[in-house]
Amino acid sequence: MRALALYYRFAENPTLAKLAGDIREQELARTRNTFDLREFSGVNPDYIDRLEALGISMAAVTAELEAEGVKSFASAWKALMDAMEASRKAASGEE
Numbered sequence: 001m002r003a004l005a006l007y008y009r010f011a012e013n014p015t016l017a018k019l020a021g022d023i024r025e026q027e028l029a030r031t032r033n034t035f036d037l038r039e040f041s042g043v044n045p046d047y048i049d050r051l052e053a054l055g056i057s058m059a060a061v062t063a064e065l066e067a068e069g070v071k072s073f074a075s076a077w078k079a080l081m082d083a084m085e086a087s088r089k090a091a092s093g094e095e
Helices: 002-012 014-031 045-053 058-092
Strands: none
Touching: none
16 A cells, blocks of 8 residues: 555656656557557458548557546546545544
């Protein structure tokens, strides 16, 4: 639990959080395995061609959804940690 608390103290520092996020993004960009939707069973390749013709990159869409999911999780996790800390303080008589 202490490690999680320390992590979120780190993450709450905007400069350090941005640095960690940038490093993570660089590592993901280097190691991310992309896939071609045309290889999925049941996906009509014509639909993929139409999306690409419109300038829609499924790799970019996937990356955006991943980033939004991580942000959403981090926000919910921080709220949970804050609630737990408030509960701990209330139980121990700290304020």
